Amino acid sequence: MKLKNYLFIPLFIVQGLAIAQTKDAIIENIIKEATENSQLPQLAHELTDLIGPRLVGTPQMKQANDWAVAKYTSWGISARNEKWGEWKGWDRGITHIDMISPRVRSLEGTQLAWSPSTPAKGVTADIIIIPDLADSNAFKAWLPTVKGKFVMVSMMQPTGRPDDNWEQYGTKESVEKMKKERAEMTTAWAQRIRKTGFTSRTLPLALEKAGAAGIISSYWSAGFGVNKIFSASTKKIATVDIALEDYGMLYRLAESGNTPKLKIVAISKDLGVVPNFNTIGEIKGTEKPEEYVMLSAHFDSWDGATGATDNGTGTVTMMEVMRILKKFYPNPKRTILVGHWGSEEQGLNGSRAFVEDHPEIVKNIQVLFNQDNGTGRVVDLSGQGFLNAYDYLGRWLNKVPYEIRKEVKTNFPGNPGGGGSDYASFVAAGAPAFSLSSISWAYGNYTWHTNRDTYDKIVFDDLRSNTIMAAIMTYMASEDPETTSKVKSVLPVSPRTGEPMTWPTPRSPNRRGGLD
Template identity: 70%
Template sequence: MKKTYQNINFDLRQLTKPFVLGLLLCSSTTFAQTNKAVIDNIMSEGTNNSQVEKLAHELLDGIGPRLVGTPQMKQANDWAVAKYKSWGIAARNEKWGEWRGWERGISHIDMVSPWVRSLEGTQLAWSPGMGKKTSVAEVIILPDLADSIAFQKWLPSAKGKFVMISMAQPTGRPDYNWQEFALKESFEKMKAQRTAQTAAWRNRIAKTGFTARTLPVALENAGAVGIITNNWSAGFGVSKIFSAYTKKVPTVDIALEDYGLLYRLAESGKKPSISMHTESKELGAVPTFNTIAEIKGTEKPDEYVMLSAHFDSWDGGTGATDNGTGTITMMEAMRLLKKYYPNPKRTILVGHWGSEEQGLNGSRAFVEDHPEIVKNLQALFNQDNGTGRVVNLAGQGFANSKDYLGRWLAAVPDTLKNRIKLDFPGKPGAGGSDFASFVAAGAPGFSLSSLSWSYGSYTWHTNRDTYDKVVFDDVKSNAMLAAIMAYMASEDPEKSSTVKAEGVKWPVQNKATRRGGLHN
């Protein structure tokens, strides 16, 4: 018996190597088949039953812009939690700070002299309201004076007036329009004129002794009834809409076409007058939240894959491409994962961040509050530069990022990946969007960077960032890409390396501002 046993052992030892190899090949084949099935299902569902248009309508049209501290921001947080729960995904709102609460009201702005015209204008974020009051007053231009002493002498002249404090642009046509149609010498002449005019206006402001931030306050303190600006965004009919600095009187951005009209009339002595009525509400200190959703891991629940997009926006438009599209991309990706990958190896999280626009505050707070996630992060994928399809992926300065990102991308169908330019190891992002909050902490956060679609001029922080600018085919592609990358990162048997490339200067980890726009 013993001899027989030994013979059997001997035979097994002879078979061990090919037998194990066969098992490995079988396992590899099974994994590849499972891989393909999950990815095929994601692609089919994302192509034929996408929910991105429905999500966009509910968020952008139904709720609107999501300025931090506004009721719409909290409404969006609650909407997202409810939507995730309807898909069977655990979700919560996680408080990280508080902000100056403010609610935009109606605006009516009309030129009433020398003739009547309704003007296109938007009160800036956090602009003081006028209650039920309507002001009718002359519009004057900030004068070009010798120095701050002369300006102080002039200041009483602002009392009872609307004061224009922006340069009047020499053209409302974007440069690409000039390049297509103008004579070369005409284009060069216009650019030279604009450059000189811009420098002269900057000098005009400097000679007042104030800055762009402090000048409006000085004018309101002198009795101006309102401040008028134009922050042109270098495209037809488009303005950037940021913050007001006034505390008592409204600050309103008038669109270039109407701003130029008022400026020319004032400059030529026609003394234009406007009627303005703007409303807004101060809401005191309000809590601010990140919305977090989670599909719990089964094998490595304490390791994490994250999807990421900021939820807040400026409120000149409805925040459609900054960052409504990133938001619905990641929501749709989570829906696809829950449907076809409900039991991931690692825990899959999504972060919808608050107050990105004021300095990545929501994501920085999350990094500070969740060191256990940052430490065990397999990868984070963030999308936040418009509606376009993803065309760039960089390694963010991580020395071995090419290895694992390359493995995950290899499984992505060519229709999604063949347009993506890669940069390894790349340089770590120091800001710009929420992935940088994680990179600064040494965690592998990556930006899924998109094709422009004239983002910088036409939709980034503008009054034209609305639903109609969304390119849904590109958003659908991005959602499928994000879902597949998250799936592959979750399934990878190896933990991603966070070794930093040699000679790369790493960004400083900045603290979140947790109390914003409030007097301490």
């Protein structure tokens, strides 16, 4: 017992000294403000609960743009909305899905993004399942039977329990049996769709042309109660996603001959062509105003929920960094910019447009930090293939409190990211841009593009740590007397192709989404 106490005291002192030894009033103020006066919960509430999801082309996306400009203005930070393109405008209304036979039950589900609307009173129809037919000719012969029916186009999952739940409670034999059956079902369903002569994306259009009343899908996200919600491909009839539990029930009823009848009300509005914007905030530099330290986070989201962790968390973190820096570092040496990008989810379009439209900024970027993979604390920092990234990132990271930086695994020089999030748009243009990559918190299963990506999934302690890290590293990058090296490393041989890897090249954005 005495030995444990003896060891504990020096460790406590060392950790305390890690902060005290910074001897930098700005860093100390950043830490104090982020810890004791965090605005993160309020920002997240306003963005996710009040405004809600930010699907490109929707009124909520423009509302978010204007909200961010107003928020920055209230902090004394110059901000603007910068048009970069146009998109198919769409406004989500209510979705209500009821089974009215063989019994009555309201079902969990929602229309997919950009889905056409049902009539105001809804559509009532029986359900049928895509059959397992011999080939595309047999499918063409069957196709007229879909007229006036809702058509189920997704496989019925054999279990709604995630794998970790099976592995915790199931026997080894039952787990292996479940996985084998699921793999066989998945293969068989893919073959079933292939034999129609269509893909999962083109099949709904063929069903629509044949007179189907609506399309019903279910894209399970391998977690309890979680589905991924993406976009519809139909042009005239509604497409809805129904939760695994209810979808399975409908499938089994249809398969057993107890044909379910549904009433679906899925209201939406086609708003025609609407402009799209990036929101840009700026704290002007005093000594090197034409050099830029940049913060980055995409603003848009899918709209199955409220886009809280993809990417509300990255958005409010970067906003909080800007607020704190404006308060305690109002006259930076280099200009500090923040970019809140539109249409990242459809192919990094907003950031690619910024790179294309602002070569004068991109060529003078000292560094860019991007955050976009959930609510977790930052645990990974890669050099993105820049040969000397360790030199400057290592020095700046060393100023971050030990309790935060000890979590971070670094990889230098690393390989350049070709996609995934907006930093890749800048890396392709040769700018030193880096992802502040977070610990998972089951992001891929439970919140990434799902119907459960809501405020209550945010872990604010981790966001506060990320705010401190990003603010300190931004401050250090601005103050650094040296300009960062943009020298690229020689890339290794690809294990997939056996050929030397090449640096990604800039790609033009889609500036007319859903319109051409």
